[in-house]
Amino acid sequence: MTTILDGKKTAQDIRSEVAAEVAAMVEAGDRRPGLAVVLAGDDPASKVYVGSKVKACEEVGMVSRLVDLPGDVTAEKLASVIDELNADPAIDGFLIQLPLPGHLPERELLARVSPDKDVDGFHAVNVGRLWLGEQTFAPATPSGIIELLRRYEIPMEGARAVIVGRSNIVGKPMAALLIRENATVTVCHSRTRDLPAVCREADILVAAIGRTGFVGPDAVKEGATVIDVGMNRITEREQLEHLFPGDERRREIFERRGSTLTGDVDFTRVREKAAAITPVPGGVGPLTVAMLLVNSLTASRRRQGLADG
DSSP states (O other): OEOOOOOHHHHHHHHHHHHHHHHHHHHHHHHOOEEEEEEOOOHHHHHHHHHHHHHHHHHTTOEEEEEEEETOOHHHHHHHHHHHHHHHHTTSSSEEEESSSSOHHHHHHHHHSOOGGTTTTSSSHHHHHHHHHHHHHOOOOHHHHHHHHEEEEEOOOOEEEEEOOOOOOTTHHHHHHHHHHHHHEEOOOOTTTTTHHHHHHHHEEOOOOOTTTOOOOOOOOOEEEEEEOEEEEEOOOOHHHHTTTHHHHHHHHHHSSSSSSEBBBHHHTTTOOOEEEEOSSSHHHHHHHHHHHHHHHHHHHHHHOOOOO
């Protein structure tokens, strides 16, 4: 029987643990952890993501701050905001919501964030620390996947892991984290020859390529663990019927909203071969915010001279 890896429940467990640690810090007379989020522009998806991060912060007892900037903000202004947050003793960590408006130099501005407050793990210093196996902040999505695998007791040591996608946010740090767990890792991409054959070697298959239903049963070994990082919106009925045949719940959602979310994996067909699989939604997504809270708590403990929890 296939195990459905419940990211929503795991994320809630992590949030509860963070809330308990924050409460213990406050009871001991320590300062509450503080997280700031910088939003430039009015991209609807970014506003939703930022709102969920601010709300999650408040729910676990952290201090949250939203810096909401107009879409035509200058690079100089955003740089000054970053400098202020770097110097603010009440802010232990902060992130710049991506993507930034096109006129802004994204890499240059991310590099301006203090590595010790870079709870997104995007600064080159933290990327380097991650690959060197040093103490650092790792990006939240791949960190959440590692935590999910641990809590479901899925062996990583000695496992053959294949990652489909080589982004700086998921694919590359996912490889580094799995190597830390002593997995043997292959990173695939659009130029990988005979991609299904490579994927079939995986004990742990991570799909993070941004293409709806891209990973089908022909790319999955019997008994593999399949992690779907994709978040794609289906708006065509033909796609719905192909990916979710006979799924009345999906059909009802589609009829009501005119769309439904799915991932990079053909869930209906792949689950028949997989030993464990994440759904979309409800799999990897909720873990991202939960692990951001973990990173923020860790940043606060380090800045206050406390041992990591």
